[in-house]
Amino acid sequence: MKDNYVLQLQNITKEYPGVRALNDVSLEVKEGEILALIGENGAGKSTLIKTCSGAVIPTSGKIIVNGKEFAHMTPQLAKENGIAIIYQEFNNVKGLSAAENLFLGNPIRKGIIIDQKAMEKEAEKAFAQLNIKIDPKTLVGDLTVGYQQMVEIAKAIQQDARILIMDEPSAPLTSAEVESMFKVCELLRSKGVAIIYISHRLEEIYRLSDRIVVLRDGSYVKTLITKDSHVDELIRLMVGRDLKETYPSREECIVEDEIILELQNLSGNGDKDINLKIRKGEVLGLGGLVGAGRTELVEMIFGSVRKTSGKILFKGKEIDPKSPREAIDLGIALVPEDRKRHGALLGVSIKNNINMPIYKRISRGSVIDSRQEMDVAQKYQKDLLIKTPTLNQLVKNLSGGNQQKVIIGKWLAANSELIIFDEPTRGIDVGAKFEIYTLINKLLQQGKTILLISSEMEELMGMSDRIMVLYEGRVTGELERNEFDQNTIMRMSSGV
Amino acid sequence: MKSTALNIIKEKAIWMVFVALFLVFAFANPLFVSSSNLFTIARQVAVLGIASIGMTFVILIAGIDLSVGSIITLVNVVGAYLMVNSGFGMVSAVLVSLLVGMLIGVLNGFLISTIGISAIIATFATQTVFKGLAYILSGGTPIYGFDERFKIIGQGYLGPVPVPVIIMIACFALGSFILNKSYFGRYFYAVGGSEEASRLSGILVGRTKYLVYALSGLFAGLAGIVMLSRTNSAQPTAGLGYEFDVITCVVLGGVSITGGYGKMSNVVAGVLIIGILTNGMVLMNVSTYMQLIVKGIVLALAVGFDSLQKKRATT
Incomplete structure (x- = not known):
């Protein structure tokens, strides 16, 4: 042998x-x-x-x-x-x-x-x-x-x-x-x-x-x-690891009886019969392994891919976004997994990135109100602590954490209420991660609602108020904060 | 972020090339710098310059428009036909011709965005179709005999300045305005950088493409009208191969062929370089065939420079 x-x-x-x-x-x-x-x-x-x-x-x-x-x-x-x-x-x-x-x-x-x-x-x-x-x-x-x-x-x-x-x-x-x-x-x-x-x-x-x-x-x-x-x-x-990373604490922001997003038997894009509810001010974590259908789910909510059946209710009203544009106008935002290819426009300046979803709104006729454009960019640079010598800096020259902040700034400028984060800290160094977490808490205090996809068990458990786990396009479990447990989540993620 | 001085040189490199080339021709032939020749150059580049504005938008979104030459031809023929054979007034003939140019652009947008044909093939197809249509409409022979006033557009002067040059300058100003001040100008850069990221930022990418190709058609149409007025007769071969010169100007002006980067002011330099190159070579008795070789090499150099920079940036 x-x-x-x-x-x-x-x-x-x-x-x-x-x-x-x-x-x-x-x-x-x-x-x-x-x-x-x-x-x-x-x-x-x-x-x-x-x-x-x-x-x-x-x-x-x-x-x-x-x-x-x-x-x-x-x-x-x-x-x-x-x-x-x-x-x-x-x-x-x-x-x-x-x-x-x-x-x-x-x-x-x-x-x-x-x-x-x-x-x-x-x-x-x-x-x-x-x-x-x-x-x-x-x-x-x-x-x-x-x-x-x-x-x-x-x-x-x-x-x-x-x-x-x-x-x-x-x-x-x-x-x-x-x-x-x-x-x-x-x-x-x-x-x-x-x-x-x-x-x-x-x-x-x-x-x-x-x-x-x-x-x-x-x-x-x-x-x-x-x-x-x-x-x-x-x-x-x-x-079996010890949970060692600390997460910034936050005050309770959940508004009990205000449901922001509800999915009823939503199917399509590889997912089947997904039911979920997110309350205002809540972080709902979506757990699961790569290929479990989490990104696919949010693509349907964001209008990037059409659902085949089921209902999406946003603030109590049924919606059927046919494009990201429609979803954005409703108040839904997505911070995508692939930051460099899908999230930020790398060859475009910070200022233009932040204003991209709202250019039409801040234009008179077709002429951009450049003052307002600058004000918006400056406001979110300050709020989000984006580190840059100038707002005309191209986004490709920023660090991963700052790129992520620019993308978040874009959605705040667009007045989004539900912000979907798909692996928000992938490829971001530890210090910047903590900053992103703090930022998420700040968003909650401002009345935003968060849907968080994360493949990092610690992050998922550290940041979510509630976790739903997907396996092969189906929901395999839901856990309240006091029920969070690595073994249970892994078990649900593996379909055992 | 590295050295700003280096960046400024890079930004202005194309203007330095222009100045160098200008000096070379000036020394080679004193006639070149005579004021009458300089105005001739300005008049000659007007058509090229106007068409290159639309092409700048197209290449910014990482597209290509090979139908520009045929649009110029067809607009020549349609405009002339309307004025000579259909009894249209000058103004309405011009407006209808411009509309035709724009509609061909919309058709390109439909083929590329809605159907999903690659830009190079879609506009290659429309190039051929409208080239054929121009032959049929004109019967293969020149059309002439317009209202005397029509000449003003291509041959007139406002003070010492030729009218076509004024039109070109106005168009460049408009193009620059669209790119820098209008919200859809921002979309062009975004779409050229990444279609998917643009879509996820709420840009209606399909609509943006329609707009860009329609603008390309419109500017090509206007170039066609200026050309018609200058030559005062519609030739069924008027714009043959024009897209080549237009694309060369734009790429020479530093607009990245892969989209997302470029400035209108540098495209002006690209247009002027092609203008003095053509004119200078004629003055130096360079044969037409030789001119083709030179222009081909210029295009390869311009794109090669862009590609090399990209390659270096990624490795």
Whole structure:
């Protein structure tokens, strides 16, 4: 048992400026074993597997593949040593056939002529080996997502992969497709392939894996033998940290009988039958893992994506915003997750960013009242303590925290009442985080209402008055402040 | 944020290029700086300058309008046809022609924004369609014989200053006003920077695109009217290939081809550079074919400079 480790990661550390994404993580996987890798969002799973593919170069540590030691991988080395990763986004060409995709980059050829027949024959053999029925001539774009994934796996095996790393492979699949994917995984295990399987669906992990490695906050926590472990233990290991960060205290701002937003059986955009109520002055936290459908939910409230059924009531009146513009005019604002691409207009000045939603209002005819424009910008620069020598500074030159403040300033200028924050402190340093929290409290005192999406457990529990948890597009639980508990939230987030 | 002096130089670089080029031609041929030649240049660039204002908006939102040349041609033909064959008065003929230019712009907006065709293909298609329409309408032959007063627009003088130059200056002032003072001018920069962030800030991106292409059509239409008056006869090839010069002017003026950055004042410099380059090369007896080569290289240099800066900024 000692000598058949095909892949060993030893003491892997990865540092980014100001952050330690991985801290001395070790794990190993044996021939013919399925090893599950689990952890919360941001636990370091993706970074860890990227060190295996060569996409991330570790700051220190060793990678040992079949006894050969490497300081880091490169995509080429990974391939030569039989490591393949199946990402959620497939690396396929939809306009080429399954066979051609299998041999993408190194087609079978005679001279300069591609040997279509030979490739199709080889592809047929490769698919047969995995017990999957795909006509090699079918265009990959015409295959279901499940079959496209099979082609990816077959391609990896075709290229002699002995270590297969799968990142949330079941996420895009239907339950029937998941079943066939499991069969393929089990078949590969019996052929001696080592599989590292990342999933947030704990039932899959119990069904499939031999051992489980738990990561938390970039550190290795524990390895468990799947059949000897219990789901409660697993959840405790994933979240078991001391709540140490302090959050600014705030006075009670909730107005009991004034409901600002109510959703009734709201469906669409991947979500189903969502019911919730937010009272004025409240922070409702939305918990869940990446892909749980939280961003998708707020997109519908903000008019960015249309709902398919159900009702949205804003201040007691039914609304159906068809564009963000309509939602903004009603008093709804969104501070999006991707600050740089969706939140701020980077190439535009602070002054213009803050005024962007209200330009029409502060214009006479089509001419901007430049005095009012400046007044508005100055007011929110002062209120929000945006640090800048001049309001004509382009937003791309600001720090993350200040960019976030500009976006908040924009919504205050627009007189928004409900402000939706989607991961408001992602990529923001600790000091600026605290400032954002203080700011959120200030907004509440001014009578605003907050819907907060956060994947950081501490932030979610520290800032929310109430938490609702989503899993795969459905509400799996709701907790009042005195019921907040990491284990419970994690359990709800994992659909257990 | 780095060095402000360096930034000022960068901002004004295009004007320095203009001055340098001006001096080169002035030394090469003294005729170049004669006042009659300078006015000729000003008159020549008027059409180019007017059309480049609309194109500035288009490129600011990261779009492109290849139909500008055809709009110029069609407006030439339509204006002439109305005045000569349909008995329209001068004013109404001009107004209808401008409307035609703008409507072609609206059509471009529809194809790009509502249907979702990429700007380069949509305006390429309308370019071809309206080129054909201009041939049909004109029967492939020139149309002439307008009211004497119509000449004023393209050939008249107000004091010592040619009327087309006054029109161009007024248009640049209007363009600059739109970009700097109007609220939709702010939208152009925003949309060019990031469509998604603009949408999430409450900008109606689709409507903004319609407006921009309509303005491009309108300014091209006005350029067409000025040209018609200057040549005093509508040629079915009047605006052939004009979009190339217009795009070159705008890009040379520092408007980023990927959208979001650019100033109207620098576009003026871009227009003047192309103007003196064309005129200077003629004076120096550079062949038409050679001129094409030079202009092509200028366009590649202008875009190349922009791209290199972008590349350096990201790495």
